[in-house]
Amino acid sequence: MVEINPFRAYRYNDNKIKEISDVIAPPWDVIDKSLERHLTESSPFNIINLISKSYTPHNVKENFNKWITDGVLTQDEEDGFYFMKHNFKWMEKDFTRKGFFAILRLEDFKTGKIIPHERIFENYSINRYQLIKTCKANFSPIFMLYQDTSFTVEEIMDKTPLTSIGHTADKEMFEFGRILNNKDIQSIKGTVSQGNLIIADGHHRYNAALRHYIDHPTPENSFVLVFMVNINSPDVLILPTHRYIPSGVSFTASIDTFRRYFHIREAADLKTISDTLNGEKSNAFGVYENSRFYIITLKNINDVKEHIAGNFSDKWITLDTALLHEFVLPYLFDRQPKEIIYHQQPEYLMDEYKKRNSGVIFFLKAVDKQHFIDISFNKELMPQKTTYFYPKVPSGLVIYKFDEQ
Structure with a gap:
């Protein structure tokens, strides 16, 4: 069984940041120079300042700590799951992908609980390892897939009030909220823990977090930030x-x-x-x-x-x-x-x-979704860049600082 938990996220302070869309960004590995320049210009507090390879881990740590000290980022007082409904269009069809942020106990791939689905570029993991080691935080979630034909988590998300609405860098609307009810939290944990998880996106970040935990096996290093989506949802889109x-x-x-x-x-x-x-x-x-x-x-x-x-x-x-x-x-x-x-x-x-x-x-x-599932659960690694799960999960909505939980 896998273990996921609610957590107390660091989030942008509404009193300091009026528009959340100005400070979030796609994952670092899909940001080109032009987009990085645009994100940097949109706000001095854009998350790009904490995830870009342009900054050293030491620079990132200084920025991160200063933003906390200055109240730009504040930590929630209660443990919770955080959900996001991402509305987007593809080939003239409307989609709403529903998922939630949690922290996941790191597992070695040998246990079979966490399943990577494609080969990686090793040097990418090294860069993320140094960032985790220096900052003791996860600024971007790992995109994980679980299976649930009853759609239990989606029902909980649909009944839970929203706390904010925003837009991504691609002008796609998303809805955001917090799940704090203990009964709902236990229901989500029970649903997800029943099966194994597939890494959809973020193999390098998972490898980096796992290696960091192996090198420094303390309790606070044993969890990583994830975004969980039900693979059975028709709104999970794979592009070539x-x-x-x-x-x-x-x-x-x-x-x-x-x-x-x-x-x-x-x-x-x-x-x-x-x-x-x-x-x-x-x-x-x-x-x-x-x-x-x-x-x-x-x-x-x-x-x-x-x-x-x-x-x-x-x-x-x-x-x-x-x-x-x-x-x-x-x-x-x-x-x-x-x-x-x-x-x-x-x-x-x-x-x-x-x-x-x-x-x-x-x-x-694009690879057929069932084809993808079958090969993944057969524990066969696909060639690099076989899948592109669209859209990417934004960085900056929640941050997991794992030395303060």
């Missing part, structure tokens, strides 16, 4: 991350090899690729090279299996990202590229291609 390989590979030069395994047809434009992939059930990619678009669809997965090194399940092999990284790149291209640029927006990668005028772009479709 596309790949641009700037050099070292050519699709057109290898097209005869590709034809042995893929059906290949040209596409008119990016919209055609997007529309086709959205409705495609079999393994397929969009490809762009030299001003031409292609759609390639796998002929037979059984022809591929013998060329994929490692002991993987059939479900894992049929991931588009697995097919790309474990078959297309090492076997059809005979190499693993030194550089891959990842992005959720195809247009961004098209602009990058125009700057370099070389390489190949692979456009992917």
